[in-house]
Amino acid sequence: MKPVPHATSLRRAPVQRRSAERLTRILDACAELLDEVGYDALSTRAVAERAGVPIGSVYRFFGNKRQMADALAQRNLERYVERVTERLKDTRKGDWRAAMDAVLDEYLAMKRTAPGFSLVDFGNQIPVGVRQAEPNTRVADRLIQLLSGYLGRTPDEELGRVFLVAVETADTLVQLAFRVDPAGDEAIIHETREMLRAYLARVLD
Numbered sequence: 001m002k003p004v005p006h007a008t009s010l011r012r013a014p015v016q017r018r019s020a021e022r023l024t025r026i027l028d029a030c031a032e033l034l035d036e037v038g039y040d041a042l043s044t045r046a047v048a049e050r051a052g053v054p055i056g057s058v059y060r061f062f063g064n065k066r067q068m069a070d071a072l073a074q075r076n077l078e079r080y081v082e083r084v085t086e087r088l089k090d091t092r093k094g095d096w097r098a099a100m101d102a103v104l105d106e107y108l109a110m111k112r113t114a115p116g117f118s119l120v121d122f123g124n125q126i127p128v129g130v131r132q133a134e135p136n137t138r139v140a141d142r143l144i145q146l147l148s149g150y151l152g153r154t155p156d157e158e159l160g161r162v163f164l165v166a167v168e169t170a171d172t173l174v175q176l177a178f179r180v181d182p183a184g185d186e187a188i189i190h191e192t193r194e195m196l197r198a199y200l201a202r203v204l205d
Contacts, residue, residue: 023061025051027075030068031116039069039119073120073135080110080122081142088150096151096204097197103143104170104193108184111174118178136171140164151204162203166196 029050033042042065048055062068087102110117123135140163148155170192177188 022053022057025053026058026061027068027072028115030072031114034069034116034119044068069120072116073123076110076114076117076120077122077139077142080106081146085146093150094152096200099147099150100196100200101193104196107170107174108189111178112184136167137164140167143167153204159203162200166200169199170196
């Protein structure tokens, strides 16, 4: 079964398999419609119709479309962590540069392929371009949990600060790369990768 958002994103967390599958269809429909019509034209009724569920099913989980977008962002983060974890299986333990490449490459892959990702990624950006500190803090914390053992480094205040700066920097530069080129400007992505490696080497080498 596909992962569902953390219960705090929802009015009511799904308990039964059927309910969880309905929630997945709702979020899938929300993501597709974000790409097709944008956030302003998105409606809970349109999501219900696309998902093939009664409108009441949408309101069972979400009070409004913003809560849906927030839940989609949380699901994106969970899927991202799963994908990075899978990629790391083919990476030599202790090779932090390869690990960081996996982190960046999976983000780029989702940016290019995941429905709705350009608007919400791991934290709701509605209105478009407005970003809050919390989503990137959450991403940095999850990456530390995922990578600290792999890198042989115990999580501490310094590592937390370094990862947050790295995530914030990469986020800003990747956004720039996709503004310059809808497919992601390769030259800017290359510069992003080189800058991250140079910065992280101070702590991880």
